Amino acid sequence: MSEALKVGKEKPRKGTAIGVGLRHAHFRDVLTAPAPLDFVEVHSENFFGKGGAARAFLLEVAQYYPVSLHSTAMGLGSESAIPDSYMPELKRLAEDVEPCLISDHVAFSRAEWLGHIVHSGDLLPVVFDRENLFRMVANIDHVQKVLGRRLLLENLSAYLTLPGSEMSETEFLTALTQETGCGLLVDLNNLYVNAKNQGVENVERYVRRWLESIPAEAVGELHLAGCSPVAAGELMIDDHARPVADEVWWLYAFALERFGPVPTLIEWDNDLPDWQVLTAEAEKARKIAEEVLPYGH
Amino acid sequence: MDTEQQRLIRSIFSHDNPGNFDPRGLAIYRRNLVASACRALSVTFPTVEQLIGESLFRHAAQQMLSEFPPTAPDWGVWGEHFGRLLGQLPELESYPYVSDCAQLDYACHKLSRAADCETDFDSLQLLGTETADSVVLKLSECFLIVTSDYPLADIWLAHHDSDQLTEERIRRIRKKTGNTATQGALVYRKNHRVQVREIPADEQRWLAFLQQGMRLSDALDEMQNTDFNFENWLPEAVFMNIVSAVTTADLTA
Numbered sequence: 260m261s262e263a264l265k266v267g268k269e270k271p272r273k274g275t276a277i278g279v280g281l282r283h284a285h286f287r288d289v290l291t292a293p294a295p296l297d298f299v300e301v302h303s304e305n306f307f308g309k310g311g312a313a314r315a316f317l318l319e320v321a322q323y324y325p326v327s328l329h330s331t332a333m334g335l336g337s338e339s340a341i342p343d344s345y346m347p348e349l350k351r352l353a354e355d356v357e358p359c360l361i362s363d364h365v366a367f368s369r370a371e372w373l374g375h376i377v378h379s380g381d382l383l384p385v386v387f388d389r390e391n392l393f394r395m396v397a398n399i400d401h402v403q404k405v406l407g408r409r410l411l412l413e414n415l416s417a418y419l420t421l422p423g424s425e426m427s428e429t430e431f432l433t434a435l436t437q438e439t440g441c442g443l444l445v446d447l448n449n450l451y452v453n454a455k456n457q458g459v460e461n462v463e464r465y466v467r468r469w470l471e472s473i474p475a476e477a478v479g480e481l482h483l484a485g486c487s488p489v490a491a492g493e494l495m496i497d498d499h500a501r502p503v504a505d506e507v508w509w510l511y512a513f514a515l516e517r518f519g520p521v522p523t524l525i526e527w528d529n530d531l532p533d534w535q536v537l538t539a540e541a542e543k544a545r546k547i548a549e550e551v552l553p554y555g556h
Numbered sequence: 557m558d559t560e561q562q563r564l565i566r567s568i569f570s571h572d573n574p575g576n577f578d579p580r581g582l583a584i585y586r587r588n589l590v591a592s593a594c595r596a597l598s599v600t601f602p603t604v605e606q607l608i609g610e611s612l613f614r615h616a617a618q619q620m621l622s623e624f625p626p627t628a629p630d631w632g633v634w635g636e637h638f639g640r641l642l643g644q645l646p647e648l649e650s651y652p653y654v655s656d657c658a659q660l661d662y663a664c665h666k667l668s669r670a671a672d673c674e675t676d677f678d679s680l681q682l683l684g685t686e687t688a689d690s691v692v693l694k695l696s697e698c699f700l701i702v703t704s705d706y707p708l709a710d711i712w713l714a715h716h717d718s719d720q721l722t723e724e725r726i727r728r729i730r731k732k733t734g735n736t737a738t739q740g741a742l743v744y745r746k747n748h749r750v751q752v753r754e755i756p757a758d759e760q761r762w763l764a765f766l767q768q769g770m771r772l773s774d775a776l777d778e779m780q781n782t783d784f785n786f787e788n789w790l791p792e793a794v795f796m797n798i799v800s801a802v803t804t805a806d807l808t809a
Binding site for chain 2: 305310312313369379383417493
């Protein structure tokens with residue numbers, strides 16, 4: 260490992276922390292190609308194995324970069340309990356990696372089907388009602404107690420709506436933060452995708468209002484991503500397969516104005532580009548952050 | 557009475573739509589599920605995917621979702637029953653060894669995630685200071701054996717080591733596949749890298765004796781009149797992380 264790579268942990272930068280989602284295709288690059296990143300984010304469940312190459316790799320990366328653990332499968336809004344094995348695995352990983360952030364989603368992911376609890380392998384939308392609020396509050400309290408730290412909860416891109424919501428998404432998220440002390444991970448592309456799929460005419464105004472409706476002090480991370488275009492009448496899919504769209508960069512500037520220098524992550528999960536292209540996206544985010552929030556903000 | 561969450565899960569996994577969900581949204585979740593399943597299984601079963609090709613593999617993944625849907629949050633632990641399912645698919649009748657290949661892939665995957673094993677090298681000195689009837693070789697948990705009526709190790713190596721995929725090897729595999737001799741594949745891990753080699757029947761018996769906790773002298777007695785050579789085996793076994801320690805035997809046992 261070259262000295263130049265020891266940027267994230269040993270030479271923390273001023274201003275907004277910028278990171279990238281680290282996926283398998285870039286495992287070699289992150290350790291061999293110096294990149295001006297403040298942190299990297301991995302999907303927790305991909306490193307649940309007790310040993311082996313993946314675990315050893317992550318521990319090596321953690322020596323040089325702060326690591327954010329982003330979970331995708333806790334299913335905090337599920338009617339069935341978090342599987343017994345999950346929290347010990349996550350706790351052990353967190354103890355090993357000492358992550359800078361830990362997050363998951365406002366979603367459900369499992370339910371009973373044909374007599375078994377089945378895992379959807381996806382992030383499914385929850386109804387924004389009191390019953391789900393109590394359920395999620397209890398689950399978040401449990402997770403935060405086990406981990407001994409604050410959890411960040413991410414807003415979803417949802418492709419259908421379950422009936423029965425009693426409050427808006429932002430009211431639900433705000434209540435979660437107030438009841439549990441958890442933070443929010445605001446995914447701007449998810450907001451963009453939802454607005455597009457709902458046929459919102461003025462997407463920028465819709466997202467701005469959404470961002471203004473959540474408590475600024477609760478926001479602990481921003482996610483930026485791009486997604487593939489779709490034909491008219493089709494739903495846009497948050498596939499994380501493209502560069503961040505111009506509209507989302509605009510929203511990012513607004514989000515920084517509202518929330519200040521919160522850690523920001525570029526997510527790219529499919530049709531992965533070269534490492535240099537990915538890190539260039541991170542540099543673009545840094546440039547915008549520096550323009551919006553000059554040092555000393 | 558199903559809840560809304562149960563109805564949505566059922567709608568995604570089956571062809572029903574009891575919740576009258578937006579078909580466009582439902583289609584996305586269904587496609588995501590199949591894509592995630594294919595991706596997860598291709599990580600765990602790379603040999604199988606190479607053997608049967610993308611189209612049949614996708615079909616098998618869809619069948620797997622119906623028969624054995626994932627029950628754990630971690631896709632990495634899904635697939636234990638994939639080998640059995642492959643053996644039952646009529647579309648794969650021309651691949652009689654695919655089920656066994658899946659078992660070997662799964663063993664490799666399982667071992668790749670297992671806790672790291674360490675060898676107590678100091679304890680190996682007991683082999684020089686103690687007699688064979690007073691010591692026991694402890695085996696690590698960093699190896700697995702899969703047996704088959706097909707040349708599994710050869711097939712696996714042919715697919716994972718491109719340098720090995722020679723005409724001669726292919727001819728040898730075909731010839732062996734036509735025979736019915738059982739072949740064992742030894743899966744082991746060295747420096748986090750999972751590797752496979754053929755394991756002769758004598759060596760399998762030897763490892764079984766050691767796993768039973770047999771004293772070294774007794775195990776060696778059992779191996780008389782075979783081709784097994786302990787002096788040759790030991791350094792290789794230590795190198796492959798198969799031996800974890802040498803301990804003194806419980807002489808009262």
